[in-house]
Amino acid sequence: MTQIDASEYGWIKIDGKKYNHDVYILPSGEVKQREYGHTFTKEQIEYLLKEKPEAVVVGQGTSGMAKLSEDAKKLLEQQKIKVYADWTPKIHDTFNTLAKEKKTAAIIHVTC
Secondary structure, eight states: OOOEEEEETTEEEETTEEESSOEEEOTTSOEEEOOOOSEEOHHHHHHHHTTOOSEEEEEEOTTSOOEEOHHHHHHHHHTTOEEEEEOGGGSHHHHHHHHHHSOEEEEEEOOO
16 A cells, blocks of 8 residues: 655655655556646646556645646546545645545646
8 A cells, every 4th residue: 555654845754665756646556747737727637547546545735736727626526535635745645644545546636
């Protein structure tokens, strides 16, 4: 099971590996690079939903600057997927707990 170990401005450590870019964590545990940006788009959420997660964790950056677009929010609501969004340093425990209990995906911004 994938676990978030730590994060600070500009990086995140997942299962002992440090990533210096935004990431997706797929329900399978695979970690993929996310295109940089302060908006999580509908297309990015569609990518996460391919593996049919039960929950999605959104790391909005170290100061909460990144947000879900309105289209992305609507898609998640339509799919009845619970979303847990907060500043990236605050989502570690949320993701780690959820990943033990259910099929969980994440989209994480690592800077502002």
